[in-house]
Amino acid sequence: DAMVIQNPRYQVTQFGKPVTLSCSQTLNHNVMYWYQQKSSQAPKLLFHYYDKDFNNEADTPDNFQSRRPNTSFCFLDIRSPGLGDAAMYLCATSRALAGGLETQYFGPGTRLLVL
Amino acid sequence: AQTVTQSQPEMSVQEAETVTLSCTYDTSESNYYLFWYKQPPSRQMILVIRQEAYKQQNATENRFSVNFQKAAKSFSLKISDSQLGDTAMYFCAFPTIQGGSEKLVFGKGTKLTVNP
Secondary structure, X not given: OOOEEEEOOEEXXXXXXXXXXXXXXXXXXXXXXXXXXXXXXXXEEEEEEEOOEEEEOOOOOXXXXXXXXXXXXXXXXXXXXOHHHOEEEXXXXXXXXXXXXXXOEEOOOEEXXXX | OOEEEOOOOEEEEEOOOOEEXXXXXXXXXXXXXXXXXXXXXXXXOEEEEEEEOOOOOOOEEOOEEEXXXXXXXXXXXXXXXXXXXXXXXXXXXXXXXXXXXXXXXXXXXXXXXXXX
């Protein structure tokens, strides 16, 4: 089945130790998103790729970076995780058309714990 | 800026009853999609239903239906014959263009609890 896969599902890291979260998709969608979601809150968009074009949200800290080496994969790098970065990180994909965005499909998320 | 408002932070309903979750939005666009997403306690976000603004007919997916009032910019979700598995956070979402790129704007969510 076509889907969005995130690895790992749970990640524990130490304060200040770089961590990378991965996302892959078999939907062949041209847009991939990374969201941060804290408990009982709506997802907050960090950035997204429209094909190879990177779009950063204005309020996304520099501590968060992303890479998209090909259509199928996208990575979220947190260079120096702080305690406030503990959250669920959601990857999503969509197909962008001339008429607007189509449905976003979400992965199961990676729960990040910072010690 | 485009906004999405869900005015009910929490709701509860008895199993088998009907519940309606409200959502309003603000846009100057004429053609767009609207979405309801469900996020159960296991936390994977899944699409419940979507509505295309140019379609006057309200979208329906099994027990889920919307009441789309374009002029009023209202997009409520009705869940009929509620089931225990409907317990989840429900997010209303609206695509918008900000900073030259398209993205979804989410409401703050409604936590729905279905009681046995």
